Amino acid sequence: MASRKDDVQAAIPAESLATQYTRVRNATVDLCKHLEPEDYVVQSMSDVSPTKWHLAHVTWFFERFVLREYSKTYDWFNEDFDYILNSYFYTIGGVYPRPDRGLLTRPTVNEVVAYRECVDNAMLDLIAEKTGDKDFDFLIEVGLNHEQQHQELMLTDIKHVFSVNPAWPAVNPALTPPPIRQAPPHEFRNGPSGIREIGHRNDSYCFDNELPRHPELIVEHQIGSRLINNGEYLDFIRDGAYSEPKLWHSDGWSTINREGWTRPLY
Ligand SMILES: [Fe+2]
Numbered sequence: 018m019a020s021r022k023d024d025v026q027a028a029i030p031a032e033s034l035a036t037q038y039t040r041v042r043n044a045t046v047d048l049c050k051h052l053e054p055e056d057y058v059v060q061s062m063s064d065v066s067p068t069k070w071h072l073a074h075v076t077w078f079f080e081r082f083v084l085r086e087y088s089k090t091y092d093w094f095n096e097d098f099d100y101i102l103n104s105y106f107y108t109i110g111g112v113y114p115r116p117d118r119g120l121l122t123r124p125t126v127n128e129v130v131a132y133r134e135c136v137d138n139a140m141l142d143l144i145a146e147k148t149g150d151k152d153f154d155f156l157i158e159v160g161l162n163h164e165q166q167h168q169e170l171m172l173t174d175i176k177h178v179f180s181v182n183p184a185w186p187a188v189n190p191a192l193t194p195p196p197i198r199q200a201p202p203h204e205f206r207n208g209p210s211g212i213r214e215i216g217h218r219n220d221s222y223c224f225d226n227e228l229p230r231h232p233e234l235i236v237e238h239q240i241g242s243r244l245i246n247n248g249e250y251l252d253f254i255r256d257g258a259y260s261e262p263k264l265w266h267s268d269g270w271s272t273i274n275r276e277g278w279t280r281p282l283y
Pocket residue numbers: 074104163167
């Protein structure tokens with residue numbers, strides 16, 4: 018018997034691949050609508066990538082792995098991008114070092130915008146032609162999930178870029194902070210030992226590191242009833258936890274002393 022969830026899902030018409038593509042690509046650009054050109058270029062630490070690089074890299078995925086493989090007419094927008102925008106595919110050529118992405122003044126923001134438009138036009142033509150081919154559709158799904166992963170990275174990274182600016186610019190000044198709520202009491206709950214199935218469980222999209230689904234032995238444990246919140250991190254720091262060896266395993270305590278840490282900014 019179909020569940021209520023199935024009924025609801027059946028009532029929503031399936032989104033075409035072209036609509037999905039346009040929705041995800043537009044959402045990426047929408048995240049940048051309050052940024053100024055200078056904001057797109059800065060790399061405030063080695064783990065951060067400039068917004069401009071993210072916008073171009075997710076586009077490169079479609080150019081390199083879809084257009085180049087499937088289109089008979091598409092020509093490279095700029096062949097130099099292949100090296101600059103490759104992030105980890107060592108099997109297809111060199112990778113420009115991540116810590117140096119903030120040194121790239123070219124391509125400019127305008128060139129990246131033009132690159133996105135060029136690839137999007139070619140992609141929508143190709144989707145109209147190829148949709149229904151199982152391998153092609155799957156590749157687009159991978160590309161769109163990859164782009165959504167980078168949407169999260171873009172937000173994390175631009176927040177770090179803004180955090181080093183004493184004027185504290187906002188990624189979206191129109192957003193107001195959520196109301197302050199009292200967290201429910203925290204408690205530790207006992208979990209029994211046993212064999213559990215872990216990994217992705219149905220046919221919907223997942224990344225390869227979520228597979229294969231397999232049994233795993235879980236030993237007896239305790240787990241918090243909810244996540245630790247920022248207020249509790251602050252209480253922990255203010256209570257002098259970073260000078261109290263009894264609260265740390267020996268490796269953690271050695272690292273705290275070696276690095277001179279007094280709060281979790283690592
Ligand atoms: Fe990526």
